[in-house]
Amino acid sequence: MAQAIAFYFVAACILGFAVLVISTKDTVHSVLFLVLDFLFVAALYVLMNAEFLAVIQVLVYAGGIVVLYLFVVMLVNLKRPPEAHQDPHRLSRTGPFLAAAVLLELGAIAVMGGEAGAPPAAAAAASPFCAAMTGNTEQVGCLLYTSYLIPFEIASMLLLVAMVGAIVLAKREL
Amino acid sequence: MITPTHYMLLSAALFMIGVIGVVVRRNIIIIFMSIELILNAVNINLIAFSNQLHNATGQVFAVFVIAVAAAEAAVGLGIILAFYRNKETINIDEMNLMRS
Numbered sequence: 001m002a003q004a005i006a007f008y009f010v011a012a013c014i015l016g017f018a019v020l021v022i023s024t025k026d027t028v029h030s031v032l033f034l035v036l037d038f039l040f041v042a043a044l045y046v047l048m049n050a051e052f053l054a055v056i057q058v059l060v061y062a063g064g065i066v067v068l069y070l071f072v073v074m075l076v077n078l079k080r081p082p083e084a085h086q087d088p089h090r091l092s093r094t095g096p097f098l099a100a101a102v103l104l105e106l107g108a109i110a111v112m113g114g115e116a117g118a119p120p121a122a123a124a125a126a127s128p129f130c131a132a133m134t135g136n137t138e139q140v141g142c143l144l145y146t147s148y149l150i151p152f153e154i155a156s157m158l159l160l161v162a163m164v165g166a167i168v169l170a171k172r173e174l
Numbered sequence: 175m176i177t178p179t180h181y182m183l184l185s186a187a188l189f190m191i192g193v194i195g196v197v198v199r200r201n202i203i204i205i206f207m208s209i210e211l212i213l214n215a216v217n218i219n220l221i222a223f224s225n226q227l228h229n230a231t232g233q234v235f236a237v238f239v240i241a242v243a244a245a246e247a248a249v250g251l252g253i254i255l256a257f258y259r260n261k262e263t264i265n266i267d268e269m270n271l272m273r274s
Contacts (some may be wrong), residue, residue, distance in 0.1 A: 007176045011184045018188055018211050022195030027203055034207050041214050048181075048225040050233050053217070053240075060240055065210065065247045072251045073203060076258045095197030103190040110182045130230065139230035140237065148234050155241045162245030169252030172259070 006047055013040045031069045038062045052137040181222030189215035202264045206250050213243045 017037040024030045038061040045054035130142035144152050188211055195208030217236045224232025258264055 004176055007180065011180075014184065015187055015191065018191040021207055021211065022191060022199060022204060027201060030204055030207060034210065037211070038214070041218065044184075044218060045221055048221050050221045050225065050236075053221060053233050053236055056237065056240060057217075060244055061210070061214075065244060068247055068251055069203065069207065072254060075255060076203070076264055096194050099190045099194045099197065102193075103186055106186040106190075107183055110179050110186070136230070136233070140233050143230050143234045144237065147231075151238060155238055158245050159241060162248050166248040166252040169249065169256045 003047065007044075010040050010044050010047065013037075014044065027073050028070070031066060031073060034069070035062050035066050038066065050136060052140050178222055178226050181218060185215045185219040185222070188212075188218065200265050200267055202254055202266050202269075205266065206247065206254075210243060210247070213239055 014037060017033045017040065020033040021030050021037060024033065038057060042054040042057040042062070045051075045057060130139055130146065133139045133142050192208040192210075192212035192215065195211065196205050199205055199208070217239055220232040220236045220239070224230060224236075254264060257269065261268065263269075
């Protein structure tokens with residue numbers, strides 16, 4: 001019962017702040033609502049017993065990415081708001097209707113198809129060695145360094161390439 | 175009782191809010207933030223099923239998604255800065271250099 005109340009509260013906050021992110025006129029306010037949204041998503045991760053991901057969410061998203069966004073909003077000092085420019089071909093009326101239709105469809109699938117199959121009682125973990133670990137962080141770390149070592153290294157290469165690319169793009173002249 | 179269906183509906187709603195942001199807004203910074211919302215919706219789904227099946231693999235994939243989101247934000251914001259220095263605008267309707 002307490003878990004259900006917590007879920008509904010956190011879900012309402014996530015969706016409410018997400019709507020505010022995309023509907024606020026001021027970009028700085030939008031970024032601040034994005035921070036709140038990420039913090040509530042971290043709370044949802046805690047509800048789902050994923051403590052490690054919650055900490056990563058707060059550190060990387062709320063701490064790193066959002067600060068990057070704030071710096072860009074500060075550097076891009078606009079004299080003329082971008083929404084002032086009107087394009088007759090824009091689909092601002094049709095887009096939300098199409099998105100709402102797809103959401104209804106997905107909801108129908110989720111509600112109708114929910115009873116089809118019972119979830120497997122206890123799915124076998126990817127690696128029995130890691131399944132024996134107690135604690136969320138140990139399990140994630142064990143999987144990262146055994147079964148998913150190659151993707152982990154590729155992700156580190158991706159981050160290195162992105163870092164070099166961001167520096168090259170942001171330099172005034174090479 | 176909270177079932178995976180609840181998490182899937184929340185995730186689908188968040189995904190759709192992100193899609194609406196990408197389609198409706200003209201400010202490219204807000205479009206990037208909508209993409210972050212979409213990636214968060216994906217993460218909620220991954221972790222919900224990871225929790226349901228008692229298998230930590232979903233959380234490993236969520237870590238990869240967060241890494242890709244960080245790389246995308248860094249490169250995308252670098253592109254925005256470079257574009258703003260050249261054209262003095264961040265409106266995507268005016269980003270039509272490649273249009274013949």
